[in-house]
């Protein structure tokens with residue numbers, strides 16, 4: 001049996017997700033000698049089986065859809081549109097590989113950074129084991145991310161299923177994809193594969209899609225996905241699975257199989273869990289909640305002095321930009337004497353279906369529940385010139401303002417380029433400026449953003 005080797009560093013970073021690599025750069029620049037540990041793929045979820053590959057597929061799906069609807073624009077595409085899944089995957093893989101390799105090369109070439117590949121586990125509050133090596137440091141940064149939840153649906157062990165990792169490896173088109181979970185991850189894949197040519201059914205346990213959003217957002221998303229031919233089944237009170245010939249049957253009521261959806265493939269997209277169950281948190285005495293999210297304060301310090309947790313594993317965000325912002329907060333406090341905090345940030349994210357949903361701050365429902373007096377402005381995309389010109393008029397824009405303070409509380413831009421347009425509202429929110437800052441601004445014609453001032457002028 002090989003003997004353990006002990007090595008001492010100033011700092012250890014566990015996980016090459018969205019916060020760790022840039023933090024490594026700042027720590028080494030500050031003169032620290034660091035150990036960097038990654039167990040699998042550099043770049044983590046976002047680069048390898050999250051943001052990057054899905055957005056590459058969204059682009060391929062958009063191209064397919066444009067080709068299919070070419071006649072609307074006076075463009076003739078001879079014959080039916082077909083999708084070469086091997087070529088689609090090869091394009092996606094090339095984009096992912098370039099990003100992953102670039103990151104790994106950067107880290108391996110970084111001065112004063114020793115890269116270890118393997119699974120890290122705490123041995124004590126300042127020691128981490130990786131294989132036969134025990135690394136010691138007075139500063140440890142955890143950036144281990146998360147993975148897809150495997151739900152305990154009846155029958156789950158009896159059938160094959162895919163998650164966000166497996167579905168990205170497909171080289172042929174599913175005949176019928178059943179997506180369990182009608183939220184952010186599930187809907188992106190549902191539309192992608194529908195546009196590639198699969199039959200697609202979405203099964204969702206709540207009474208509407210993306211149920212964290214306002215009712216009008218959920219209704220609009222459902223309407224345009226159904227228009228593309230996606231079957232949506234809501235109120236799935238008891239989801240269960242069993243095999244049915246060559247298909248997988250997904251039922252929505254446990255006392256009745258008569259209305260099962262039969263899929264050639266099933267994607268489970270019902271949530272994520274942190275990669276902390278096999279990290280040895282208890283050996284270091286690091287507090288966590290019952291889901292495994294590491295408990296952190298407003299500056300991302302864990303319950304153990306000298307240990308920080310960044311990214312999805314701390315439960316304070318579930319996006320690449322929240323993980324990167326975590327890096328900025330930790331670096332600012334530790335290295336720049338700049339007291340940045342998690343509570344300074346405003347919720348913001350996008351749902352990358354087409355058209356996309358860009359979101360900032362509160363939903364209308366949250367703003368009303370908070371007891372504030374609110375002004376709401378809405379405008380359908382049918383009344384946005386640029387959307388009409390592009391032939392992409394699904395969705396609407398909505399902004400919610402506090403009528404007493406005149407501050408923007410939140411916005412939803414569900415429409416073409418909504419993922420970009422949302423930032424003009426977000427930046428005014430960050431500036432803590434009244435909505436009139438933007439309602440009086442002159443925006444460029446013809447853009448979707450040009451209607452944001454009008455939206456604010458027409459609030460009720």
Ligand SMILES: Cc1cc2nc3c(=O)[nH]c(=O)nc-3n(C[C@H](O)[C@H](O)[C@H](O)COP(=O)(O)OP(=O)(O)OC[C@H]3O[C@@H](n4cnc5c(N)ncnc54)[C@H](O)[C@@H]3O)c2cc1C
Pocket residue numbers: 014015016017018019020037038039040041042043044045046047049050051052054118119120121143144145146164185275278279310311312313317318319320321323352
């Ligand atoms: C399908 C999908 C699409 C998404 N699309 C978007 C999007 O468009 N925009 C967006 O903002 N977010 C998106 N997300 C979310 C985004 O991917 C995550 O929020 C982000 O990757 C979180 O980054 P992180 O830094 O927390 O960790 P991760 O990126 O998950 O990286 C953690 C790393 O730690 C490593 N690791 C874990 N445990 C150990 C250990 N014990 N020892 C050593 N290494 C370990 C892992 O191998 C991994 O490389 C998407 C997610 C999915 C699943």
